[in-house]
Structure formats: C-alpha cells, structure tokens
C-alpha cells in the first residue's frame with residue numbers, strides 16, 4: 001500500500017548548461033521510466049509544437065514551462081518537478097519550488113556556483129528546502145575538489161559533507177570512491193566510458209585498491225579523503241533536512257557516473273512530504289482529508305480547446321478519481337473526473353494519488369495559482385508568493401475597441417503567473433510587470449495568438465513595485481494621497497506603489513516608517 005513516506009518530490013536547480021537536462025534523462029533512465037536517452041528533449045519538442053505561443057520556446061531552444069516526471073525505484077516513487085533553467089525565468093520557477101520537499105543542485109565542476117543556481121538556492125533557503133549537491137562533468141577537467149566544496153560552503157553558507165570523491169578528473173579520471181559505503185565505482189566498456197563495475201572495499205587501506213587504481217590516483221585519493229574527513233562536517237541527516245548541510249556527490253551525467261548514488265541518496269536521505277504551512281494550522285500528510293494546492297496553471301496546452309491544466313500538489317489524504325474537491329477561490333465543489341499523473345512517457349489517467357504527488361486537473365479557468373483544494377474547505381495553504389517585478393512596461397493597445405479583450409487577457413495571464421498587471425490610480429495606461437525579459441515576449445505572443453489583441457509594450461517610468469500596507473489605514477491613506485501618480489492596484493485590488501528605482505523604495509520606506517513596502521505578496 002503506497003503512502004506519503006514512499007514519496008520523494010523534488011526539483012533540480014542549476015544554471016543553464018550545467019547538465020540538468022542530461023541528469024534528468026539519466027534519472028529517468030535509471031528509474032526505468034524511459035529506455036532511450038534523448039527522449040526528454042524529443043518529448044519536450046513534440047509537446048511544445050502543440051501550442052502557438054510555445055513557438056518562442058522552440059526558437060530560443062528553451063523550455064518556459066515546467067513539467068512533472070514520475071518514476072519508481074525499489075518501492076520509492078520519485079516526482080521530479082522541472083524548473084525552467086533559462087536566465088529569464090519567471091515566477092513559475094519560484095512557485096514550483098514551493099511544491100517540492102527537496103532539491104538537487106547541479107553544478108558544473110569547471111564553473112562552480114553560477115548566478116542562476118544562486119538565485120534558485122536563495123528561494124530554497126527561504127523555505128528551508130534541503131539540498132543534495134551533484135557536482136557534474138568530472139569526466140572533464142575541472143576545478144580541484146576542495147575548491148568546489150569550499151565555494152559551496154562559503155557562498156551558500158552551508159555545511160558541506162563530501163559523500164563521494166572523484167579519483168582524478170578529465171583524462172586522468174579513474175572512478176569515484178564512495179566515502180560512506182567504501183565502494184569504488186569504476187568505468188567499464190571498450191572506451192571505459194560508463195560506470196560499470198562497483199567494487200566493495202573494506203576502506204581506503206584495502207589492498208584491493210592498489211590493483212584497481214594507478215599509484216598516483218590512489219595516493220591522491222587517500223590523502224584527499226583524509227583531509228576531507230578531518231576538514232568537513234560529518235553527514236548529519238537532521239542538519240541536511242533542516243537545510244543547514246548539503247551532502248555532495250560527484251559524477252558525470254553524460255557518462256552515467258554517480259547517478260545511481262544520487263538516486264540512492266534521494267531515497268535514503270531526502271525527506272518524504274512534510275507538514276505544509278496552512279491556516280488555521282499546518283497540514284500533516286497523515287491527515288486523512290484530501291488537501292492540496294495549485295502551484296501552476298498552464299493555459300491553452302491545446303489551441304483547439306480553451307482548457308487549462310492546474311497542477312496541484314497533494315498535501316494529505318488519498319486522492320481518488322472522481323472525488324469532489326472545493327477550491328478556496330470560490331467555494332463551489334468541482335468533481336475531478338479526469339486527473340492526470342505525469343509519467344515520463346506519456347500522460348496517464350490517475351486513479352489514485354498520495355501526498356507528495358502532483359495531479360493535473362483540466363478546467364476552464366476556475367482554478368488559480370495559490371488555490372487550496374480540499375474536501376471540506378476548512379483549510380487554506382499559505383506561502384505561495386508573488387514576487388516584486390523587476391521589469392515594468394506600459395501596454396499600448398493598437399486597436400482601442402479591444403480594451404475589454406486586453407483586460408481579460410492581462411487578468412488571465414496574471415492569474416497564471418505569467419505576468420503581473422497593475423492598474424494605475426490615475427490614467428488609463430495599464431502596466432505589466434515581469435521578473436524576466438522572456439515573459440514579455442510570451443505575453444505579446446499570447447495576446448496575439450490567443451486573444452487576437454495587437455498590442456505593444458512601451459517603457460514605463462517605473463522600475464519596480466511594492467505592495468503597500470499599514471497597521472493604521474490612515475497612515476496608508478496619507479501615503480497614497482501624497483503619491484497618487486505612483487499608486488496602482490494589482491489584479492486583486494491590492495494597493496501597489498510603483499517606484500522609479502530601488503533607491504526610491506528605500507527613500508520612501510525611510511520617510512513613511514508606518515507603511516510596509518513588501519517585495520512579495522502572499523497569495
């Protein structure tokens with residue numbers, strides 16, 4: 001009988017090119033979900049071709065949308081949530097991270113921690129998401145192992161524990177030694193390319209090692225391992241699950257090295273579903289009532305149907321197909337007759353799902369990001385943030401008779417989390433806000449393809465936005481009255497201050513100490 005404790009729901013965070021796609025393929029391959037490497041990309045391309053606006057993805061060769069992949073191994077079900085890896089990521093990426101219980105951070109052994117990895121790491125830290133580090137591409141020349149470990153520790157302020165150790169790198173690569181199980185992973189095959197043999201040893205002084213490794217490789221391994229064990233924290237499962245320590249694995253996704261150890265680590269150490277923050281109280285996965293929240297909505301996956309898929313993370317209870325669930329948004333129960341589980345090969349109809357699983361619920365726009373779904377409508381999950389946009393643009397409508405369509409389109413996309421929309425108090429120039437440049441292109445392309453609205457984007461005299469609030473409504477009113485030209489409302493009618501610069505935010509925050517300027521808003 002499957003339970004929540006068999007589930008490992010995780011995401012991979014990385015900078016573009018570190019090897020996330022390759023590692024994803026290999027995880028699925030080792031998990032038995034696909035048989036040919038390369039299918040992830042192919043499948044992605046086929047999926048993308050389905051919708052017009054997704055052309056951007058094809059042109060730029062990147063994936064804007066997140067998907068869910070499920071595989072099983074030795075009684076554990078892994079749900080891997082894909083996060084877009086491009087620099088111009090959107091709030092989608094952040095929100096996906098609210099639906100996972102842990103993350104794998106992939107870094108390139110030659111490049112170390114890069115900007116995108118760091119941003120995504122910060123989001124994980126906000127929620128204490130535990131992280132396993134996978135240092136990829138050891139089949140190529142890279143930086144010394146100690147340098148990589150120290151960088152992770154210093155930049156991310158984490159304790160690090162090397163769990164495995166590469167014997168040489170690049171041309172001198174001989175294998176990987178597992179410091180905890182004392183196993184040596186060796187390459188095999190005609191070109192000695194792939195992880196083939198696993199040799200059990202009694203420890204680093206096992207004489208067997210002399211026959212398996214070169215004298216130099218072994219001497220270095222012994223010396224390094226000794227230094228490492230003295231210099232780095234011992235592995236502590238609790239510190240890892242609290243997000244204070246990261247176990248570090250080395251490998252090569254391309255050569256299938258160390259991938260197996262990574263899956264084992266996820267099964268053994270990564271946390272199963274945890275209680276989720278909610279009102280009136282956190283929801284424990286063992287709670288029999290079915291509850292979950294929508295962390296992503298994908299519209300128009302099929303241009304012939306105005307359907308949407310809401311991605312719900314199940315937080316408690318056993319979901320059964322046909323069940324009626326009540327969305328927190330409007331309270332009218334919906335019967336979930338055709339839920340979708342996202343297996344790697346194809347979409348499959350789900351009959352049952354357990355805490356930690358992701359269910360795709362087709363709907364016609366009734367479900368919104370941030371909605372709680374539950375059997376009795378007595379809980380509401382909290383903590384799905386809206387982020388302050390970093391780019392603001394004024395929307396210029398080319399055909400003024402299309403105002404209504406434009407408003408609907410902007411509201412729809414705000415709902416999906418593609419862009420945010422702000423309606424200024426003065427004037428009729430609606431302003432949209434995004435976290436990354438790519439979202440602007442997505443917006444224009446979708447306005448045109450799906451809503452038949454021709455619009456352009458013009459520079460806005462603002463650079464960022466803050467949600468404003470105050471204990472005393474009078475303080476907020478005073479502030480708003482004095483700054484009317486910079487006040488707007490978001491899609492839900494919340495007051496927003498549009499700022500000319502980050503500096504201005506600091507300036508007004510100093511001047512109005514009783515007003516709160518929030519860079520995120522909880523939905």
Ligand code: G4P
Nearest residue numbers: 015016017018019020021022023136137140252253254255
């Ligand atoms: P991403 O999703 O994180 O952006 O990275 P992706 O997996 O697409 O990998 C980026 C490049 O790095 C690819 O090469 C890939 O083959 C290579 N790569 C991934 N893992 C390893 C590894 O362990 N060792 C080595 N040596 N290379 C690795 P590419 O030439 O850019 O793409 P492709 O033509 O191979 O698809």
